[in-house]
Amino acid sequence: MQTTANQFKNPEPAPFKSGSFWGWLKINLFSSWFNTLITICLLYLLYAFSTSFINWAFINAVWFGDTAKACPNSNGACWAFVTDRWRLFVYGLYPKEDYWRVNIVYALAALTIISFLFSFGRLKKIFRISMVTILPIAGYILLVGGYFGLEYVAPENFGGLLLTLVIASISILGSIPLGLMLALGRTSNLAVISKVCTYFIEFWRGVPHIVIIVMFVALLPIFIPDGSKIDVVVRAFIAFAAFNSAYMAEVFRGGLQSIPNGQFEASRALGLSYWKMMGYIILPQAIRNSIPAMVNTCIGIFKETTIVMLIGFSDLLGIIQISLESSDWVGPPHIFSSAYTFAALVYFIFTFGISKYSERLENRSNVDS
Amino acid sequence: MRNAFSFWRKESVRSLTYQWAVVVALIYGLYWIYDTATTNMARLGLKTGFDFLTDEAGFPISPALIDYSPKSTYAEAMIVTLLNTITLSGIAIVFATLLGFFIALSKLSPNLLLRKFGNCYVEIFRNVPLLLQLFFWYFAALKMLPGKRASINFFDVAFLNIEGFFVPLPVLQEGGDIVVLSLLVGLCVSIVIWIWARFRQRNTGQPFPAFSVGIGLVILVPFFTAWVLDFPIGWEIPKFGRFNFNGGTSLEPEFTAMLFGLTLYNAAFIGEIIRAGILSVDKGQKEAAMSIGFSQMQAYSQVIVPQALRFIIPPITNQYLNLAKSTALAAAIGYADFFWAMDGAIAPQTGQVMELQAITLAGYLGISLFIAMLMAIYNQFSKIPER
Numbered sequence: 096m097q098t099t100a101n102q103f104k105n106p107e108p109a110p111f112k113s114g115s116f117w118g119w120l121k122i123n124l125f126s127s128w129f130n131t132l133i134t135i136c137l138l139y140l141l142y143a144f145s146t147s148f149i150n151w152a153f154i155n156a157v158w159f160g161d162t163a164k165a166c167p168n169s170n171g172a173c174w175a176f177v178t179d180r181w182r183l184f185v186y187g188l189y190p191k192e193d194y195w196r197v198n199i200v201y202a203l204a205a206l207t208i209i210s211f212l213f214s215f216g217r218l219k220k221i222f223r224i225s226m227v228t229i230l231p232i233a234g235y236i237l238l239v240g241g242y243f244g245l246e247y248v249a250p251e252n253f254g255g256l257l258l259t260l261v262i263a264s265i266s267i268l269g270s271i272p273l274g275l276m277l278a279l280g281r282t283s284n285l286a287v288i289s290k291v292c293t294y295f296i297e298f299w300r301g302v303p304h305i306v307i308i309v310m311f312v313a314l315l316p317i318f319i320p321d322g323s324k325i326d327v328v329v330r331a332f333i334a335f336a337a338f339n340s341a342y343m344a345e346v347f348r349g350g351l352q353s354i355p356n357g358q359f360e361a362s363r364a365l366g367l368s369y370w371k372m373m374g375y376i377i378l379p380q381a382i383r384n385s386i387p388a389m390v391n392t393c394i395g396i397f398k399e400t401t402i403v404m405l406i407g408f409s410d411l412l413g414i415i416q417i418s419l420e421s422s423d424w425v426g427p428p429h430i431f432s433s434a435y436t437f438a439a440l441v442y443f444i445f446t447f448g449i450s451k452y453s454e455r456l457e458n459r460s461n462v463d464s
Numbered sequence: 465m466r467n468a469f470s471f472w473r474k475e476s477v478r479s480l481t482y483q484w485a486v487v488v489a490l491i492y493g494l495y496w497i498y499d500t501a502t503t504n505m506a507r508l509g510l511k512t513g514f515d516f517l518t519d520e521a522g523f524p525i526s527p528a529l530i531d532y533s534p535k536s537t538y539a540e541a542m543i544v545t546l547l548n549t550i551t552l553s554g555i556a557i558v559f560a561t562l563l564g565f566f567i568a569l570s571k572l573s574p575n576l577l578l579r580k581f582g583n584c585y586v587e588i589f590r591n592v593p594l595l596l597q598l599f600f601w602y603f604a605a606l607k608m609l610p611g612k613r614a615s616i617n618f619f620d621v622a623f624l625n626i627e628g629f630f631v632p633l634p635v636l637q638e639g640g641d642i643v644v645l646s647l648l649v650g651l652c653v654s655i656v657i658w659i660w661a662r663f664r665q666r667n668t669g670q671p672f673p674a675f676s677v678g679i680g681l682v683i684l685v686p687f688f689t690a691w692v693l694d695f696p697i698g699w700e701i702p703k704f705g706r707f708n709f710n711g712g713t714s715l716e717p718e719f720t721a722m723l724f725g726l727t728l729y730n731a732a733f734i735g736e737i738i739r740a741g742i743l744s745v746d747k748g749q750k751e752a753a754m755s756i757g758f759s760q761m762q763a764y765s766q767v768i769v770p771q772a773l774r775f776i777i778p779p780i781t782n783q784y785l786n787l788a789k790s791t792a793l794a795a796a797i798g799y800a801d802f803f804w805a806m807d808g809a810i811a812p813q814t815g816q817v818m819e820l821q822a823i824t825l826a827g828y829l830g831i832s833l834f835i836a837m838l839m840a841i842y843n844q845f846s847k848i849p850e851r
Binding site: 123124130133141169284287306309314319320321398431432435 | 817
């Protein structure tokens with residue numbers, strides 16, 4: 096094997112004009128015989144896949160019906176299952192006459208998303224902050240009830256998309272402050288505190304999430320004094336907050352490590368105390384740097400909420416699975432595949448949306464917002 | 465400024481106080497938890513201790529890689545299922561890495577369609593929950609396979625149907641172990657040659673085609689021994705008997721669904737990691753390599769990949785750990801993994817949840833530490849020596 100050439104190579108041909116349409120085609124699709132082959136194969140695959148998908152999802156699909164008998168053919172999707180059960184998927188077992196409460200919360204959530212997607216000039220900051228504070232408080236009052244003459248609805252009745260969103264938002268909101276504290280602890284100069292935080296973080300990160308959730312749901316009652324009781328839904332929330340705070344802590348640690356040492360030294364030289372240094376100088380920069388990774392963790396949390404169905408909660412996937420096994424809809428596997436396609440689409444819309452938002456944040460990370 | 469509290473202004477005094485406060489609070493907290501737990505357990509009349517490990521398990525496990533029957537003990541059941549978890553993670557890691565590599569290549573390809581294709585793959589598989597994907601493979605895709613009598617036939621050698629994937633099994637006849645031994649010897653020798661070639665190239669700059677020599681050794685040595693011994697390895701091919709397939713071995717649908725789900729899901733992440741690693745190497749490195757006469761292949765294998773590995777290994781380790789942990793979801797579709805045995809089979813029978821939880825945590829932490837250790841060793845190996 097020779098690593099250096101001992102004679103000049105033949106000159107390369109002049110570059111192809113890339114400005115024209117044909118030039119663009121040649122560069123992107125037909126630059127060599129191998130690429131041409133790949134292009135042809137992929138075009139054929141694309142054609143075959145899209146025609147069969149359109150046939151399956153639209154042309155041969157069954158849109159309405161109320162039992163599995165409505166969908167006898169496996170060559171078409173069974174959207175009848177979704178149109179028949181969509182209320183269950185969106186509201187869970189929430190009382191029918193109180194659907195308006197859930198609707199208001201959904202509307203508030205949509206407004207919050209809008210406040211982050213678009214810029215409203217000077218009002219932007221106030222709008223965002225007020226939405227973020229209003230949403231959890233109004234959400235709690237409206238969904239659980241018990242105040243202002245609203246009837247109490249036990250959290251066990253939450254289900255479907257509602258439960259998925261509630262679990263995801265509570266674990267995200269809970270894990271951010273906890274994770275920040277753990278990250279500060281882990282990067283602390285105090286050896287004991289840093290060791291304790293490190294072991295805490297690594298323990299949660301080393302164990303499967305489902306094991307942690309089962310542990311909290313089954314074993315927490317043994318670890319609290321006799322007489323006090325923690326609701327099973329709350330136990331699951333604690334479990335989610337526990338392991339997600341460990342993941343968030345690593346995100347924030349990355350952000351803290353991205354701050355150059357000079358910033359720490361300069362704030363020390365100005366005579367700032369530890370908390371002032373962190374609060375005024377380091378954390379504002381570190382948190383901004385960790386926003387993209389934080390958003391990715393949030394996507395992970397949103398997807399992870401599906402595992403609550405394994406301990407008997409009916410989140411979106413759980414309630415779809417229960418409906419699929421109910422006596423009306425138990426049937427051939429093609430109903431399953433339609434139902435899972437629908438569920439995948441719903442999850443995809445949320446996670447893909449969040450990831451596109453995070454890309455946008457990354458692209459203007461240098462701009463002060 | 466000297467007063468009664470001036471000792472408090474000393475940094476060392478404060479830091480020691482804080483740390484002792486944490487230690488005391490931690491010990492008290494742990495003691496409190498231990499105390500409440502023991503009183504509660506005494507009140508509930510829960511059995512404690514690890515004596516149950518030697519009791520008879522009484523439930524079947526399939527697949528079992530080592531000898532196991534319902535008459536075996538709980539401890540043996542745990543080992544069998546732990547082996548299942550490790551096998552599943554190991555195979556899925558290999559497949560996901562290979563597929564991820566191809567996805568990274570397709571996303572870096574000059575072909576626009578191929579790039580878009582890679583992009584679609586990553587976005588779809590990354591953004592849908594793993595549990596949903598597992599359900600899709602197990603309850604929808606694999607259930608659509610034909611029944612036993614209408615099996616999909618692969619050249620009369622392997623058969624795919626709703627009950628699993630039936631594949632041939634190699635059987636060692638007399639002298640077969642010598643062939644296996646020669647394969648191992650070939651493997652060891654080629655690893656030694658590879659290490660020696662690395663050292664020689666590092667010290668003298670002389671390259672040695674260790675890869676092709678190694679491949680040759682691994683293939684030719686066992687082949688030659690087998691030829692001398694008149695091919696003592698036979699294949700046991702599955703045959704459809706009266707009611708079922710006999711001979712060979714089968715991959716259960718549970719295992720197949722897990723393997724598909726884990727591989728496709730994690731390949732999307734691994735593909736992105738590898739792509740980011742390759743892109744992290746400065747463009748000038750490739751240009752420089754090409755300008756001193758390296759071929760495209762050489763530029764990648766000698767210049768770009770060694771540098772990219774430094775960026776790839778930490779996140780890919782993380783992804784491997786995630787994969788190993790997510791095998792616990794196998795319990796949802798009934799594959800006999802470690803968590804399924806602990807939570808679904810042994811816990812209801814014995815009721816000793818505390819001990820079982822401790823063993824579960826220890827088992828998974830052990831797997832995580834093992835993977836982290838292997839990757840740390842590999843990382844040491846692939847480090848670029850800095851002068």
